[in-house]
Amino acid sequence: MRLARPLEKLISELEKLPGIGPKSAQRLALHILRQAPSEVRELARALVEAREKIRPCSRCGNLTDEDPCWICTDIHRDGSIICVVEEASDVIALERAGYKGKYYVLNQAPRFLESGSLENLNIDRLLRNVVTSQVKEIVLATNPTIDGELTARYIAELAKPVGLRVTRLAHGLPVGGDIEYTDELTLRKALEGRQEI
Amino acid sequence: MKIDAVEINNFRNLSRVLMHPAPGVNLLVGKNAQGKTNFLEALYVLANGASFRPARDRDLVQVGQASYLLRGRYRVVEKDFNLTVEFSCKRGKIIRVNDKRSVFHRQNRLQVLLFTPDDLYLVKGPPERRRSFLDLILSQVSAEYEHHLNRFTGTLSRRNNLLKKQQVKGKDFQLLTDMLVQSAVPLVSARINLVNRLETEVASLYHRLTGEQSEIKIRYALSFSPKAGMASAPTISDLLRQALEAAREQELNRRTTLLGPHRDDFNIYLQGSNAKTYGSQGQQRSLAVALKLATMSLFKSLKGYFPVFLLDEVLAELDEQRRRLLLDHLCGAGFQAFLSTVDSSVLTGDRHKIFFISGGSITEEG
Numbered sequence: 282m283r284l285a286r287p288l289e290k291l292i293s294e295l296e297k298l299p300g301i302g303p304k305s306a307q308r309l310a311l312h313i314l315r316q317a318p319s320e321v322r323e324l325a326r327a328l329v330e331a332r333e334k335i336r337p338c339s340r341c342g343n344l345t346d347e348d349p350c351w352i353c354t355d356i357h358r359d360g361s362i363i364c365v366v367e368e369a370s371d372v373i374a375l376e377r378a379g380y381k382g383k384y385y386v387l388n389q390a391p392r393f394l395e396s397g398s399l400e401n402l403n404i405d406r407l408l409r410n411v412v413t414s415q416v417k418e419i420v421l422a423t424n425p426t427i428d429g430e431l432t433a434r435y436i437a438e439l440a441k442p443v444g445l446r447v448t449r450l451a452h453g454l455p456v457g458g459d460i461e462y463t464d465e466l467t468l469r470k471a472l473e474g475r476q477e478i
Numbered sequence: 479m480k481i482d483a484v485e486i487n488n489f490r491n492l493s494r495v496l497m498h499p500a501p502g503v504n505l506l507v508g509k510n511a512q513g514k515t516n517f518l519e520a521l522y523v524l525a526n527g528a529s530f531r532p533a534r535d536r537d538l539v540q541v542g543q544a545s546y547l548l549r550g551r552y553r554v555v556e557k558d559f560n561l562t563v564e565f566s567c568k569r570g571k572i573i574r575v576n577d578k579r580s581v582f583h584r585q586n587r588l589q590v591l592l593f594t595p596d597d598l599y600l601v602k603g604p605p606e607r608r609r610s611f612l613d614l615i616l617s618q619v620s621a622e623y624e625h626h627l628n629r630f631t632g633t634l635s636r637r638n639n640l641l642k643k644q645q646v647k648g649k650d651f652q653l654l655t656d657m658l659v660q661s662a663v664p665l666v667s668a669r670i671n672l673v674n675r676l677e678t679e680v681a682s683l684y685h686r687l688t689g690e691q692s693e694i695k696i697r698y699a700l701s702f703s704p705k706a707g708m709a710s711a712p713t714i715s716d717l718l719r720q721a722l723e724a725a726r727e728q729e730l731n732r733r734t735t736l737l738g739p740h741r742d743d744f745n746i747y748l749q750g751s752n753a754k755t756y757g758s759q760g761q762q763r764s765l766a767v768a769l770k771l772a773t774m775s776l777f778k779s780l781k782g783y784f785p786v787f788l789l790d791e792v793l794a795e796l797d798e799q800r801r802r803l804l805l806d807h808l809c810g811a812g813f814q815a816f817l818s819t820v821d822s823s824v825l826t827g828d829r830h831k832i833f834f835i836s837g838g839s840i841t842e843e844g
C-alpha cells in the first residue's frame with residue numbers, strides 16, 4: 282500500500298516515539314490531519330520550544346528552562362539534604378510525595394552490563410556541589426534494581442569520606458520497580474524510613 | 479490443592495477437553511503422540527503461565543487456530559478458585575483468577591510439581607540439576623527466595639563481565655563482590671535448611687519404596703569451604719568472602735566467578751558412601767523418586783497444602799516392583815496426581831480414575 286509522502290513521513294516520525302507502535306502512529310497521524318492548522322502549529326511550536334528551552338540544570342541536572350532551576354534557587358527548601366535520583370521523572374514523583382530538600386539527577390539510568398563501568402555516571406559534579414554547599418545528608422533514591430543499588434553503593438563509598446550522612450530509601454518499594462511508578466504513599470513512607478548505608 | 483474441573487481449547491493437539499478428575503490418582507492412558515504429555519503441559523501452563531518444554535506461546539496454539547484457552551477450577555484450604563489462561567496471537571496472554579486479571583504474584587495460584595524421566599537423573603546427573611531442584615522448590619514456596627535468586631544471578635553476571643574484561647582493580651568489582659556475598663547468604667542458608675529437612679523425609683520414603691533399611695544422609699556441599707553444610711549465616715558470609723579473595727588469581731585466569739551458590743551441590747550417602755558414585759542405577763532412581771515425593775510433603779509442611787503432582791512417563795522408566803510401590807504410595811498419599819502411561823493395567827482398585835487419550839480427545843473409563 283502507498284501513502285501520500287508527507288503522511289508516510291509523519292507516521293514514521295511518530296513511530297520513533299517510545300510506546301508508539303505502527304497502529305498508534307497511524308491513528309495519531311490521522312488525528313493530526315483532522316485538526317485545524319492553527320492547532321497543529323501550536324503543537325509543533327510546543328515541541329520545538331520545549332526541546333530548545335529545556336535543558337538539565339547545571340547544578341542538579343533537573344530539567345528546567347532557567348538555570349539554575351527553580352528548585353536549586355528556592356530558599357525555602359532544605360539545602361542540607363540532597364536526594365539522588367536516576368531520572369527527572371523521579372523528581373516529579375518525589376515532589377508529589379512532599380519531599381522538601383534538593384535533588385541531584387543522574388539523567389541516565391545506570392546500565393552496568395552495557396556500559397561496563399560506573400565511571401561515566403556524572404557523580405563527580407555531585408560531589409563538587411556537595412563540598413561547596415551546606416549539604417549534610419545524601420539520600421540515595423536510585424531504583425531498587427541491581428544497577429540502582431550498585432550506583433547507590435558507589436556514591437556512598439565516595440561520599441562517606443567527605444563526612445556526609447548517607448541514607449538509602451527504605452524497602453517497601455516494589456522490588457525491581459521504578460521510583461517513577463511508585464504511588465505517593467509508598468514513596469512517602471520510603472522517604473521517612475530511609476536508612477543509613 | 480485439588481483440581482476438580484479442567485477445560486482445554488485448541489492447545490497443541492487437544493481441540494476440546496472437558497474433564498472432572500478424581501481427587502486422588504488420575505491415570506492418563508494412551509499410545510505415544512496421542513496427547514498425554516500435552517495434557518500435563520496444559521496443567522503446567524495453567525499453573526505457571528509458561529511451558530516446561532522449550533516452546534513459545536504461539537507454538538502451543540493448535541495448528542490452524544489463533545488462540546488457546548485453558549480453564550481450571552481448584553480448591554485450596556476450603557476455598558474455590560477459577561483460573562483461566564488465555565493466549566491469542568493478536569492480544570498476547572491474559573491470566574485471570576476468579577475473573578480478575580492476575581499479575582504474577584503466586585498467592586492463590588494453582589501450584590503443580592512436575593516429575594519427568596529427566597528427574598530420575600537427579601542423583602546421578604550433573605550438579606546443576608540438583609541445584610535447580612533446590613531452587614525450584616524454594617522459589618515455589620518463597621517469593622523472597624526467588625527475589626534473592628534473581629538478585630544473585632544478576633550480580634553474578636555483572637561480576638563475570640568484569641572478570642571477562644580483566645577489570646578487577648576498580649571500586650565496582652569490590653562492590654559487586656560485596657553484593658554477591660550478601661545475596662549468596664540467604665540462598666545458601668535456605669538450601670542448607672531445605673537439605674536438612676529433606677534428609678528425614680527422603681530416608682523414610684526410600685525405606686518405604688525399596689524395603690531397604692540403609693542409613694541415608696544428605697549433605698549440602700559448599701563450593702567455597704569443605705565444611706559440609708552446617709554453617710550459620712555470618713559464617714557463610716565470611717567463608718565466601720575469604721574464599722573469593724583467595725581465588726582471585728584463579729578467577730582472573732578462568733575469567734569467571736568460581737565460587738558461590740552457583741557452584742554448590744548436595745550429596746546423598748547410602749550407608750556412608752556417595753550414591754552418585756557408588757549407588758546402583760536402581761538405588762539412584764529410587765532416591766530420585768524419594769526426593770520428588772519428599773518435596774511434596776515439604777511443600778505441604780511449609781505452605782499448609784499439597785501441590786498437584788504431575789508425572790510424565792515416569793512409570794515406564796521404573797521396574798515392576800518400584801512402579802507398584804510408587805503407585806501404592808500415590809494412592810494413599812492424600813494429594814492429587816496425574817500420571818501418563820501407556821499401560822492401563824498398572825493400577826487396580828477403585829480409588830482412582832482412568833482417562834483414555836487418543837488423537838487429542840479424552841474419554842473417561844466406564
Ligand SMILES: [Zn+2]
Pocket residue numbers: 338339340341342343349350351352353
Ligand atoms: Zn537545579
